[in-house]
Amino acid sequence: MSKQYLTLHTIDDAHPSDIFALAPTPSQVLSASGSSSIRIYDTTSPDFPLVQTLEGVHPLGIHHLVTAKEARRAASVGFEGKVKIWTQTEEGEWKQHGEISDQVKAGDIWAVALSADGNYLASSSINGKVHVWSVSEDGMPKIREYETKGSFGLCVGLSQDGRFTASGHENGSVYIFNNDTGRLAHSLAGLVHPVRSVAFSPASKLLAAGGDARIIALYDVNSGEQVANFTGHGGWILSLDWSDTGEYLLSGSHDSKAKVWRIETRSCVATHSHGDKPLWTAKWLPKSTRSEMFALGGGNNAISFYREAAG
Amino acid sequence: MEFEEFEDVLFGVPLSHGSFADARDDEFDDEILEAQSDGEDILWDLGSSPTLTPALTANTPDKSTVENLGRAATASALAGSGRPARAIQDRDWVIARIEEMLETVVDGLLDDAHPVCITLTSRSGLTRRRPNPSEANEAIPSPRVQQISFPGSNAQEAWRFTVLVRILELVHSCLVDNAVMTKRDMYYRHPDLFMKQSVVDRYVDDLACTLRVSRSQLNVTAAAKGLVAGNFLIRRENGTVAHGLSEDEGILIPKVHDSDELDLSLIRWILVMEKEAGSRIARLASLTSSKATFRSLLSSSRWRELGSHGLVLTAKGYPDLASRKLLRQLADEIPHIPMYAFVDFDPDGIAIMSTYKHGSYRLAHEDVTSKDTPGLHLPDLQWLGVQSHHISQSPVTESDTETGPAGDPQGLMRLTARDRKKAHRMLEWDMCAEDGPEPVWREELQRMLMLNIKAEMQILDELPGGLVAWLSSKLDVLQGSRSPVLSICSDNELLF
Numbered sequence: 177m178s179k180q181y182l183t184l185h186t187i188d189d190a191h192p193s194d195i196f197a198l199a200p201t202p203s204q205v206l207s208a209s210g211s212s213s214i215r216i217y218d219t220t221s222p223d224f225p226l227v228q229t230l231e232g233v234h235p236l237g238i239h240h241l242v243t244a245k246e247a248r249r250a251a252s253v254g255f256e257g258k259v260k261i262w263t264q265t266e267e268g269e270w271k272q273h274g275e276i277s278d279q280v281k282a283g284d285i286w287a288v289a290l291s292a293d294g295n296y297l298a299s300s301s302i303n304g305k306v307h308v309w310s311v312s313e314d315g316m317p318k319i320r321e322y323e324t325k326g327s328f329g330l331c332v333g334l335s336q337d338g339r340f341t342a343s344g345h346e347n348g349s350v351y352i353f354n355n356d357t358g359r360l361a362h363s364l365a366g367l368v369h370p371v372r373s374v375a376f377s378p379a380s381k382l383l384a385a386g387g388d389a390r391i392i393a394l395y396d397v398n399s400g401e402q403v404a405n406f407t408g409h410g411g412w413i414l415s416l417d418w419s420d421t422g423e424y425l426l427s428g429s430h431d432s433k434a435k436v437w438r439i440e441t442r443s444c445v446a447t448h449s450h451g452d453k454p455l456w457t458a459k460w461l462p463k464s465t466r467s468e469m470f471a472l473g474g475g476n477n478a479i480s481f482y483r484e485a486a487g
Numbered sequence: 488m489e490f491e492e493f494e495d496v497l498f499g500v501p502l503s504h505g506s507f508a509d510a511r512d513d514e515f516d517d518e519i520l521e522a523q524s525d526g527e528d529i530l531w532d533l534g535s536s537p538t539l540t541p542a543l544t545a546n547t548p549d550k551s552t553v554e555n556l557g558r559a560a561t562a563s564a565l566a567g568s569g570r571p572a573r574a575i576q577d578r579d580w581v582i583a584r585i586e587e588m589l590e591t592v593v594d595g596l597l598d599d600a601h602p603v604c605i606t607l608t609s610r611s612g613l614t615r616r617r618p619n620p621s622e623a624n625e626a627i628p629s630p631r632v633q634q635i636s637f638p639g640s641n642a643q644e645a646w647r648f649t650v651l652v653r654i655l656e657l658v659h660s661c662l663v664d665n666a667v668m669t670k671r672d673m674y675y676r677h678p679d680l681f682m683k684q685s686v687v688d689r690y691v692d693d694l695a696c697t698l699r700v701s702r703s704q705l706n707v708t709a710a711a712k713g714l715v716a717g718n719f720l721i722r723r724e725n726g727t728v729a730h731g732l733s734e735d736e737g738i739l740i741p742k743v744h745d746s747d748e749l750d751l752s753l754i755r756w757i758l759v760m761e762k763e764a765g766s767r768i769a770r771l772a773s774l775t776s777s778k779a780t781f782r783s784l785l786s787s788s789r790w791r792e793l794g795s796h797g798l799v800l801t802a803k804g805y806p807d808l809a810s811r812k813l814l815r816q817l818a819d820e821i822p823h824i825p826m827y828a829f830v831d832f833d834p835d836g837i838a839i840m841s842t843y844k845h846g847s848y849r850l851a852h853e854d855v856t857s858k859d860t861p862g863l864h865l866p867d868l869q870w871l872g873v874q875s876h877h878i879s880q881s882p883v884t885e886s887d888t889e890t891g892p893a894g895d896p897q898g899l900m901r902l903t904a905r906d907r908k909k910a911h912r913m914l915e916w917d918m919c920a921e922d923g924p925e926p927v928w929r930e931e932l933q934r935m936l937m938l939n940i941k942a943e944m945q946i947l948d949e950l951p952g953g954l955v956a957w958l959s960s961k962l963d964v965l966q967g968s969r970s971p972v973l974s975i976c977s978d979n980e981l982l983f
Contacts, residue, residue, distance in 0.1 A: 192921075192926075193926065193929070193930050193933070194930060194933065194934065194937075196933075196937060210929060210930055210933045211921055212921050235920075235921070236911070236914040236915065237914070237921075237929070237933050239933070239936070239937060255911060255914055255933060255936060256911075256914075256915075257911075283911070302904070302907065328901075328939060330939065346901065346939060370939075412938075430938075453876075454875075454934075456937070475934075
């Protein structure tokens with residue numbers, strides 16, 4: 177029961193160095209790399225033109241870049257330690273909206289995630305703390321602070337409804353926090369190795385987590401039970417993303433392979449190779465046309481777009 | 488004994504220069520001086536433990552010193568008054584302390600109310616005065632505190648003050664540039680001021696004692712530390728010949744004078760290695776390492792052949808001037824011969840390579856060399872490894888389970904907080920800037936930070952045939968002379 181995805185387009189040299197993050201909107205994909213600039217490509221034209229470059233926004237390079245699913249908002253984190261919030265004008269141009277500075281020192285924040293409405297930003301940190309910020313309020317205050325056992329929070333997720341925050345840690349821990357109560361909901365066991373990506377399903381019912389164990393674990397958000405294990409990746413899993421419908425999970429790995437998993441059958445339905453360098457980021461594009469599309473970015477400095485084969 | 492006499496010359500009653508010159512020309516016994524404060528040869532930037540937590544290893548070597556010094560802690564205003572008993576004594580901390588000492592001097596010069604003086608804690612000689620050997624096992628005696636002021640009461644004291652300020656300045660510049668200096672280097676900087684080597688040795692040790700760090704944490708080492716091996720000859724003016732393969736474990740970095748003749752006709756490549764032997768800690772942790780090093784290369788069966796047309800050098804960490812000078816002479820002599828760097832995949836590895844290649848990074852962007860190291864850069868030095876793509880090559884098995892702080896058996900380790908800080912600082916170097924001269928360094932530092940991993944050179948021992956086979960095939964490929972596949976396979980069993 178495999179699915180066919182065809183390469184639609186590849187932007188070679190999309191960035192001068194490793195592409196660490198892709199963040200799609202309905203009509204664009206924002207991209208970040210070891211360079212200082214965010215480059216924005218139009219995903220509605222067949223040749224995926226570069227439409228905007230946010231020059232020199234993080235001089236030491238950008239390690240995380242995310243967009244809100246249903247709002248014109250993005251957040252970027254640079255190696256210099258700053259977190260910048262971006263908004264898109266009606267005309268489609270991206271502008272800096274602000275910088276998170278409330279009770280935060282540069283470098284405190286590692287991974288970030290935005291809620292679907294773009295109002296909340298969750299962050300992980302080197303010391304294991306997990307924070308939530310209200311980025312639509314004046315001053316972008318910190319509204320939640322979760323303590324963990326202090327292991328480096330390599331990745332963070334925020335459910336689309338904003339109710340849950342999840343974090344994945346270097347010691348293999350995965351935590352789910354309830355943002356309504358401000359408490360730890362579940363401490364999820366099972367991965368042992370560094371967890372490099374966590375992602376909530378669109379309905380916020382499932383959490384996928386993956387990392388150096390090369391296994392993708394699916395957890396039930398409400399019960400905290402592990403409900404499935406996807407095995408097949410030969411390299412560390414660096415990126416996880418759910419399709420809009422929640423039917424498919426896209427994963428990217430350090431050995432440059434991307435896989436598409438069908439949740440219903442718990443099986444891998446497609447595998448693609450993106451050169452021979454680490455695949456840092458693999459993202460579905462919001463479903464705007466008939467067919468599903470995803471984008472891959474990694475150590476080969478290129479962004480490749482794939483489309484589901486018709487039929 | 489001479490030691491006490493000499494100490495008296497240095498610190499005691501004023502004596503004429505005549506009697507000073509009479510002091511025996513022996514060197515202080517490093518072992519005894521260092522046994523008190525300096526048991527481990529840990530340099531800030533090269534001794535960090537790859538496998539244990541940084542706090543633990545950074546503090547362990549001088550822990551006993553701290554405890555023993557506790558009583559005297561209050562005595563020295565310079566050694567950290569108002570600070571927690573054990574602040575994190577990284578390189579920046581030491582730099583700040585030295586700057587405080589120098590500021591005190593400047594304050595004294597600016598303000599008549601302040602005396603121009605430096606407070607020094609010295610433990611030198613105390614142990615030797617123990618009348619009874621049975622006390623040897625007791626706690627190390629408290630150090631003495633003394634003030635050295637300027638101009639002082641006599642010429643001797645003025646001289647001591649001058650020596651100390653100059654040493655402070657030298658140590659400060661070493662630390663700021665993250666360069667390592669031998670005590671010998673320091674002495675030769677101002678032989679007329681320092682009079683003799685032991686003066687430098689003494690004050691450097693006292694400075695370390697005052698700051699309660701080990702001497703190596705001042706980036707000062709005992710002696711030329713580099714080793715070199717290979718099929719080369721140095722024909723001395725006096726007719727003697729030194730051969731680079733004369734010792735099984737390599738020869739100490741030789742000084743090549745203008746009048747000497749270097750015969751490098753058989754050398755096809757030059758390899759600069761970070762380490763002489765596996766780090767103590769790595770050995771303890773995994774018992775498997777110590778292969779991917781200078782020493783292991785020389786002891787491998789492959790060396791007989793490799794060494795016949797190559798030259799390997801290690802300065803054991805951050806290079807000293809002697810090693811850099813020799814490499815520069817080699818590069819001048821045989822500029823067409825490729826020179827490779829083989830260092831750990833961690834921020835220090837890149838920083839070490841950077842010191843070989845560009846010298847002090849702070850000066851590199853200005854395209855000038857510091858006055859002490861004219862033209863010692865090696866701009867053509869190539870990075871052989873370890874790089875991030877070598878890590879993904881190394882085989883990983885499912886048995887690769889959590890091994891706690893000791894890291895994976897494969898030799899992959901997590902970055903420590905210090906590593907991350909260092910990587911961030913290095914990303915700010917001009918040479919790692921977006922359009923700077925070392926884009927690959929920038930990328931590799933970023934990849935380390937992204938994955939939060941590092942790896943020692945030893946990781947390549949996991950490859951078939953081990954590191955030596957990897958190195959020889961890599962060198963063969965780069966030389967374009969032989970099939971790399973063949974050399975790996977044929978040596979598989981031979982080596983390990």
